[in-house]
Amino acid sequence: MKASTFRILPLPTEIADAARLAVNAGALDHTIVRANSPGSCPCRHCLRWAQPGERVILFPYAAIPSGHPYSETGPIFVHANECHRYSATNEYPADFRNGRVFRAYDSNYNIIDAKIVNGSEPEVVIESLFQNPDTAFVDVRSVTHGCFTFRVQRA
Ligand SMILES: [Zn+2]
Numbered sequence: 396m397k398a399s400t401f402r403i404l405p406l407p408t409e410i411a412d413a414a415r416l417a418v419n420a421g422a423l424d425h426t427i428v429r430a431n432s433p434g435s436c437p438c439r440h441c442l443r444w445a446q447p448g449e450r451v452i453l454f455p456y457a458a459i460p461s462g463h464p465y466s467e468t469g470p471i472f473v474h475a476n477e478c479h480r481y482s483a484t485n486e487y488p489a490d491f492r493n494g495r496v497f498r499a500y501d502s503n504y505n506i507i508d509a510k511i512v513n514g515s516e517p518e519v520v521i522e523s524l525f526q527n528p529d530t531a532f533v534d535v536r537s538v539t540h541g542c543f544t545f546r547v548q549r550a
Pocket residue numbers: 438439440441442443473474478479
């Protein structure tokens with residue numbers, strides 16, 4: 396198998412742990428949600444869908460930091476209980492092969508391209524975005540809800 400040209404970057408464990416502390420401390424912008432159907436609450440730390448009945452924390456995350464035209468803070472989920480950070484970082488996560496949009500950013504956090512899978516494989520879409528030398532990273536988001544799912548960097 397040919398080595399992938401990209402690395403999956405799941406949410407850092409420090410951010411998931413901080414969200415767990417914040418919700419326990421009663422932070423108003425952090426809330427516990429119980430997943431009620433499969434495929435409704437994607438955990439950004441283990442990169443899996445929460446199973447029905449599992450508890451997740453919903454909180455705002457600045458995927459693109461403030462101070463840029465494309466700055467963006469939006470809602471994300473992480474499991475309320477500890478979970479293992481996604482570690483197969485040279486493989487596209489199996490739970491998110493569908494329903495994603497791929498946005499290419501340059502090193503100044505400007506969006507320079509965006510694609511949906513549209514019948515092709517996510518790996519092919521990601522590699523085509525990285526063919527542009529200006530692409531610094533690709534953010535993968537929900538095509539319906541727009542929420543940040545994970546980041547992809549060059550290998
Ligand atoms: Zn998780």
